[in-house]
Amino acid sequence: MLNVWRALHSLAAPFAGRYPPTPLAPPTVKETHTPRVAMANYIHVPPGSPEVPKLDIVVSERDPSGGGGGAGARRGALELLSRLRPEWKPDYITLKKCKKRKISEENRTFNDAWRDSFAFTSDESGLPVCLICGERLANNKRSNVARHFQCKHTAFAGKYPEGEERKKAVSELMQKADLRMKSANSTTYASFVATQEIVRHGKPFTDGEFMKESFIKISEHLFADFKNKREIVQKIREMPLSMKTVKERTIKMAENITKHQIKDINSAAAYSIACDESKDNSDIEQIALFCRYVNSAGPQEEMVELIPLKGQTQGEDICEAVLDCLKAKGINTTHLVSVATDGAPSMSGAHRGFVALLQKSLDRKLLTFHCILHQEALCLRKLFPPECTIERS
Incomplete structure (x- = not known):
């Protein structure tokens, strides 16, 4: 039900200090039929209050001029304000949208008393699960749990009245549920x-x-x-x-591996990263980000992420993508000590290269290395140009 007085209160609050209040009793609101909002047609007036004329304000929930969704109530509140405070300018009035309540923000938890009263238990996510039929409810509300038990399990409620008999029956159901869980x-x-x-x-x-x-x-x-x-x-x-x-099992295992990987990286005293740029078969530039560190099992080298670069591939873009990736995964950059690249200008440029910008962003010097495999590839290309052929015996 739309509450016009609540909207009126939120609209009039900013003007409390600007205009002196006058003792006015709230006007009566005319009750209308569907699709208009039904509300009480009377408001309590304290004794001794001055009499004021009644105002007929019709509030329609489906106001065609407002687009629906409560726009009629806001229009009605503005019209009521114009009657009560004609000196107020419409430009000074702003509409405040109320935030919808979310069940997830109420921090509801399972109540253990529901186990003996309604034959319910909680699953690993904390949601109530019926011990009789196995149905899981969407949220932890006593009214929902009680309604489910009273509507769907009346025979159980009649056979085992609340007390010791029901507790014994619920205990047997719990044992069966444990076997099913195993x-x-x-x-x-x-x-x-x-x-x-x-x-x-x-x-x-x-x-x-x-x-x-x-x-x-x-x-x-x-x-x-x-x-x-x-x-x-x-x-x-x-x-x-x-x-x-x-598919779901694969995603869960990948998330678990990533979680342990990040935990090992953050617990290491120091770690290094290696970045290589390449194109995939869809002609999108990809940055392969590797991390090398030492944990209790010895030296480790893991691939952290394959970062797509859909825009340009300059040093600024690569540096921003790598830092965003490390931040999103929760990897601490204070333990980063060295960087290895392929030696391309966008990577190793003195001023606008990835390494230079990374050092500037972290505000410290890093050990930089030119990947030995890329050096070998360059050396091979220099020693054996494409026109040369090697004969094998």
Whole structure:
């Protein structure tokens, strides 16, 4: 319901000191029918207040001149202000849009008392999950939990009244849920292992379903002599390996690797970076950013990111892209001690090269190196020009 008085209060607040207030009772607002906003047609007036004439202000939620979405209420508030304060200029009045409330900003948490009262528990993300049917609710609200229990599980509520009987029944449901969780965890772990092998061998995500189907048919013969053959095959059937699941598992593993990689880089006493510029098959310049550091397992060299450069490829663009990448990933640049490049002018220019601009941005000198592989390529090109041919015996 649109509240005209709340909008009126937000509009009149900036003028409280500019114009002296006069004792006026709030006017009555005419109640209208749909599609107009329904509201009370009376306002409490304290005893002793002077009488004021009633004002008919019609507020329409679907105001064609305002475009809808509450524009009618704002227009009605402006019209009401013009009646109450005719000396106010419309240019001085600004409309303030109220920010919509978000459930994520309310910091709601699961209440343990809901477990015995409504047979609910919380999952790993903190959201309530029904122990009876397994349905997960969208947010932690007692009204939602109670409504679900009272509407969908009336038989359970009647069979186990609130008290010791319900607590005992909920305890049994919790034990069954723990067994289901352990079973789900084993199949989830198996799907991660299968996804890792698919990615390792460079196979498409759709091969997960092919792998699962093949595994089921092989198991029918491989475990023919096992007494629990049916349970084994059922476990394989429950393993999620759809294309969407394989994709999600791949993203999660990549995020986990990146997280540990950044943690190792930031914990190292010093690290160095190497940058190389190249074009991909779509003719877009890419900056390959590598990082070398030492951790408890010894020297490490990891690829941090492949940064696309869709604009120019000057030293300023490369420096900005590299610094933005390090900042976005949360890599601390205070431990950066050296830079290796391919020796191109955009990289090693004395004034506008990538290395010079990087040192200027970090406000300190860095050790700079010309990549030995690029030096060997230049040397080979100098010693053996294209017109020379090498005969092999």
